[in-house]
Amino acid sequence: MKKNIFKNMDWGILICSVILCAIGMVALFSATQESGYDSLQRQVIWFVISILAIFVIIFIDYETIAKISPIFYRNFYNIVNSCIIYRTDKWCY
Numbered sequence: 001m002k003k004n005i006f007k008n009m010d011w012g013i014l015i016c017s018v019i020l021c022a023i024g025m026v027a028l029f030s031a032t033q034e035s036g037y038d039s040l041q042r043q044v045i046w047f048v049i050s051i052l053a054i055f056v057i058i059f060i061d062y063e064t065i066a067k068i069s070p071i072f073y074r075n076f077y078n079i080v081n082s083c084i085i086y087r088t089d090k091w092c093y
Contacts, residue, residue: 005058005059009058014054018051024043025040025043025044025047028040028043
């Protein structure tokens with residue numbers, strides 16, 4: 001692993017994203033005070049999962065991602081085209 005991963009990281013984007021998520025959670029907290037906090041709890045759980053996923057992805061070497069990207073591209077291309085051809089979902093139209 002590279003030792004300078006966190007040195008080359010764009011901290012401004014990460015901090016702005018966390019601040020925007022926090023603002024959204026405050027808004028969700030104020031909107032769900034009377035009806036319970038189920039939505040807020042799910043939002044916090046997904047926020048934590050996404051932060052963990054970000055750090056996992058950061059540690060993956062970009063050359064590995066570049067090697068497998070054609071496979072992902074082809075698979076997602078086929079999924080979208082099959083959705084368009086067979087009209088399986090409303091977002092395809």
